[in-house]
Amino acid sequence: MEFNESHGVHADCAYQARTPWLWWQALGFTALTLAIAMLVAQFASQGLVNGGFRQANWNFLLAMAASQLTAICLTWLAGGRFGGRRWNLLALGSPVQGKRVYLASFLAMVTVSGLFSALAWWVWPQQVLADLAFFEEFIRSDAWWLAVLVIGLGAPVMEELLFRGFLFPALAQTRIGLIGAAVSTSAGWAALHAGYSSLGLIEVFAVGLYFSWLLVRTGSLRVPMFCHAAYNLAVVALLTVVDISAVAAA
Numbered sequence: 001m002e003f004n005e006s007h008g009v010h011a012d013c014a015y016q017a018r019t020p021w022l023w024w025q026a027l028g029f030t031a032l033t034l035a036i037a038m039l040v041a042q043f044a045s046q047g048l049v050n051g052g053f054r055q056a057n058w059n060f061l062l063a064m065a066a067s068q069l070t071a072i073c074l075t076w077l078a079g080g081r082f083g084g085r086r087w088n089l090l091a092l093g094s095p096v097q098g099k100r101v102y103l104a105s106f107l108a109m110v111t112v113s114g115l116f117s118a119l120a121w122w123v124w125p126q127q128v129l130a131d132l133a134f135f136e137e138f139i140r141s142d143a144w145w146l147a148v149l150v151i152g153l154g155a156p157v158m159e160e161l162l163f164r165g166f167l168f169p170a171l172a173q174t175r176i177g178l179i180g181a182a183v184s185t186s187a188g189w190a191a192l193h194a195g196y197s198s199l200g201l202i203e204v205f206a207v208g209l210y211f212s213w214l215l216v217r218t219g220s221l222r223v224p225m226f227c228h229a230a231y232n233l234a235v236v237a238l239l240t241v242v243d244i245s246a247v248a249a250a
Contacts, residue, residue: 014219026170
């Protein structure tokens, strides 16, 4: 397989890293975006409390929604910072394989992830329950529809745009190439989920590598974004029918 390190592109893959951002600029902007998004969440949460809005679930989810929207807007603006076409820089075009690749990619992810989850449940059930319990609180609250939007739409769009849409191509054009970019962005994405168990972090990192492969294989961020959203929504659906708290107490 021929590899062009200067552009971070395999000759026979669909992906091309098109970005005017240098790796250190992109890395700095990513860190700054996450910091700003975190501050927005904190200010939004405090503002709601100061305004007399003290419903914890709604407060947290509204703050998260504000944070996600901020990060999405900043990433979108950064895409055209040097006069580039945002659609190309963020790889938002259609996948070269057509629409069928969405379902195939999701089914492959569900199969592998399902096997991993089954093994994890057999060996470390308490870690699995702990990771799911956090989300269950929101899904089973009166703010469930906002939780669906934040978990199933906001998180996939924000995280994929920032890590694999914006940061990935800048890293891929350096000496570390596509593989290094996949490992680096997956590690950064896993760090964003620092509250998870060690097992959960391993799964997030592995899924990040798979999403990176999808991006390179299809040439489109739409595919990992779709799989990310579908995966999150599948977890939401699971939590609506399975009482994790009851299972943990059993």
